[in-house]
Amino acid sequence: MxxxxxxxxxxxxxxxxxxxxxxxxxxxxxxxxxxxxxxxxxxxxxxxxxxxxxxxxxxxxxxxxxxxxxxxxxxxxxxxxxxxxxxxxxxxxxxxxxxxxxxxxxxxxxxxxxxxxxxxxxxxxxxxxxxxxxxxxxxEDISDCPIQTCADTDCATYIDIYTCPEIESNYGYDCSLCEEEGLCLVSCEDEGYITCPNGDCAYDETECNSCENPITASEGMNTSSGHDEFFTTTLESAGFLTISTAGAGIDTKFFLYSSCEDVDIDGNGGNYVAYNDDWGSSEFGECPDCTYWGESYIYVSVPAGEYLIVSSDQYNQSNVPFEWYLSFDIGIEGCTNPFAENYDPEANIDDGSCQFGDNAYYVSCNGGSWQSETSWDLVNEQNGEIILSGGSPYENLITLDPGDYFLYAFDTFGDGWNGDIWTIYNSNSEEIFSYTLEDGNEGYSRTFTIESNSCVGDVNGDSTINIVDVVILVNAIIDNSTDQYLECGDVNLDGLINVTDLVIILDIILDN
Known part of the structure; x- marks a missing residue:
């Protein structure tokens, strides 16, 4: 070349x-x-x-x-x-x-x-x-030179953000022309006040915004000064709180706390209820309308009470003001799983009542950040067959034969699942097994067992078919009370419990 x-x-x-x-x-x-x-x-x-x-x-x-x-x-x-x-x-x-x-x-x-x-x-x-x-x-002469104005100086770069003394102190720029033109911002001190940490003016420190003196946030749009700022909201009932900076176009960071004692925005975050820096890594919901990677989003279930919302300026060091959105949805308890037989589309708080069909199992994988890195295979331990594969977020209703299974987990970045949890539930919404990949590119879970749901012949539910079950059915036939034993006693599935079923059960016993 x-x-x-x-x-x-x-x-x-x-x-x-x-x-x-x-x-x-x-x-x-x-x-x-x-x-x-x-x-x-x-x-x-x-x-x-x-x-x-x-x-x-x-x-x-x-x-x-x-x-x-x-x-x-x-x-x-x-x-x-x-x-x-x-x-x-x-x-x-x-x-x-x-x-x-x-x-x-x-x-x-x-x-x-x-x-x-x-x-x-x-x-x-x-x-x-x-x-x-x-x-x-x-x-030819200095008087023939163009007239220089504030707009021609370096000071003008920050004239709408800082006072002229601050610009001269922080950046070393000469702001004399801007001062002559009256374009410099007036400081709180110039007006006889003090400057609070969030940039507001106040008579004394007790009036400054703080955890003990927060701003009351309203549902809808709220404004942040771009500094560390404290807001409060009171919820009369349980439900879901949404905090979003979608459309701000800058890197924001939000915390939700239940008391001032829990706050630590300069350290590890403290004991927060919810937190988010960049919406793409939020553990509290996926932002539906964020357009910039650094915007924040929180969607979290909370009980009734008073809460603190804290906006941190850690990544907004220029303290650019922005708007953020707050909304609240009243909680309605019920089954929130659309795969369940008793799914309630109005419910937004799952009360654990979801019911699934016999031999049906609900599988989910969710709850973490960087979910695009997560993938997994559900493997039958006996024959090594991959029964199901997926990623995150994932949910599905499946059928499984009785047997032993394990999960083979993958993470493309190599730092584990970052909070994603794979879980399988039985037809009564009871957890059978859960797993997460703590670290690395791949890993295997322990083995878990899917038990047989069949109760054929075991009418007393003691997991054994014996003469006791036969006696119970004989008495039920005599008393004409067989309906309560149809699920396990109607062995030939003809809708009746009779001598034919007794013969089949006796054969099972004799054949061991």
């Missing part, structure tokens, strides 16, 4: 040597393109041993090493401060090829870099008998 650059430069030199001005200008454009692409300087360095002059680069304001020789006229003066003249390139540019940054080899006493010291070279304002204005332009 480097050889190609050199050949390109040499080719254009041969083509355009000794031709008219129109073609020369075209070549200068091509040379400029080569320089912009980073090839110019390389080609010059590679050509340093070639003593042939590149006439098209002479007196163009750019010191070319190949031309900085006596036979090339010392590059037409491009390499000395006193002889360089602006052309295609600016002699005064802060670059290694600029006149004052190059080696002046011309032995002529008038060719030197003395003017570089006092900034009086012919390509400077002083070198042309002019004054240099604040913006770098030249003028």
């Amino acid at each position: 480097k050889t190609t650059y050199l050949y390109t430069i040499l080719l254009f030199t041969l083509i355009y040597s000794g031709i008219d001005q129109t073609d020369y200008d075209a070549y200068k454009i091509e040379k400029n393109n080569i320089i912009k692409e980073g090839k110019h300087q390389y080609a010059k360095k590679q050509s340093n041993g070639n003593r042939e002059c590149n006439e098209s680069w002479i007196s163009d304001g750019y010191c070319d090493t190949i031309n900085n020789t006596e036979e090339c006229g010392w590059d037409g003066g491009d390499c000395c401060g006193s002889t360089c003249t602006d052309n295609t390139y600016d002699c005064d540019t802060d670059a290694d090829w600029a006149a004052c940054n190059s080696e002046c080899l011309d032995p002529d006493p008038d060719a030197n870099d003395d003017c570089c010291v006092d900034n009086t070279c012919p390509f400077t304002c002083a070198g042309n008998g002019l004054v240099e204005c604040w913006d770098g332009s030249c003028a």
Whole structure:
């Protein structure tokens, strides 16, 4: 590739040597393109041993090493401060090829870099008998320079965020013009107040926002100053609380606490009810309308009571104000699992009442962050067959044969499941087994057993079929009370309990 650059430069030199001005200008454009692409300087360095002059680069304001020789006229003066003249390139540019940054080899006493010291070279304002204005332009008199305003200063960058003394102290910028124009923010102290940690003004510290003196948050949109800030909300009943900074477009961080004693936003977070920094890693719900990775989202079930909502400025060090959203949904208890036979679409708090069909098992995997990294296989231990595979979040209703099973877990990042838990429940919503991958790329769970749900012949539920079950059924037939034993006593599934069922049960007993 480097050889190609050199050949390109040499080719254009041969083509355009000794031709008219129109073609020369075209070549200068091509040379400029080569320089912009980073090839110019390389080609010059590679050509340093070639003593042939590149006439098209002479007196163009750019010191070319190949031309900085006596036979090339010392590059037409491009390499000395006193002889360089602006052309295609600016002699005064802060670059290694600029006149004052190059080696002046011309032995002529008038060719030197003395003017570089006092900034009086012919390509400077002083070198042309002019004054240099604040913006770098030249003028005959300082009064002819453009008028500088606050907007032209570095101070203007922060003029809407900090007071002028703060800008001068924190950044070292001169804010005198902004002060003269009356554009500086007025500080609390200027008005006779104190400045609270969140930027608000107050008569004394007791009036400042704090855990003991929080702002009452309202349902809907609320405003944060961008500093550490404390809010409070009171819930009259149990339900679900939503806290979201969707649309803020900045990196936010929120905590939910039940008391001030639990708060520790500068340490490990304290004993929080819920917390979120970036919504993509939230353990408390998935944000439906967040657009920026650093926005926060919390959706959590809470009992009635008073709560503290704390906005931390840990990742909002510029203290940019933003809006955040608060909502509350009253809790309705019931079965919230849509796979259950008694699913209640109105319920938002699961009361553990979900019922599933016989031999049906509910499987879920959820609760963690970085869920896209999670995957798993449910394996039959006896034959190694993969019965079910999935990721997170996951939920499904499945049937399983009695037997032993284990879970083979994977994590693509290699740091475990980050809170995801795989769980299987029986038809009465009772947990049979749960597992999480604590760390690493993969892992195996212990074996768990799916018991047989069949009670055929075991009418007294003692897990044994014997003569006691036969006596119970005989008495039920005599008393005409067989309905209560249909599930386990109707062995031939004809809807009746009779002598036929007794014979089958006796055969089971005799066959052991």
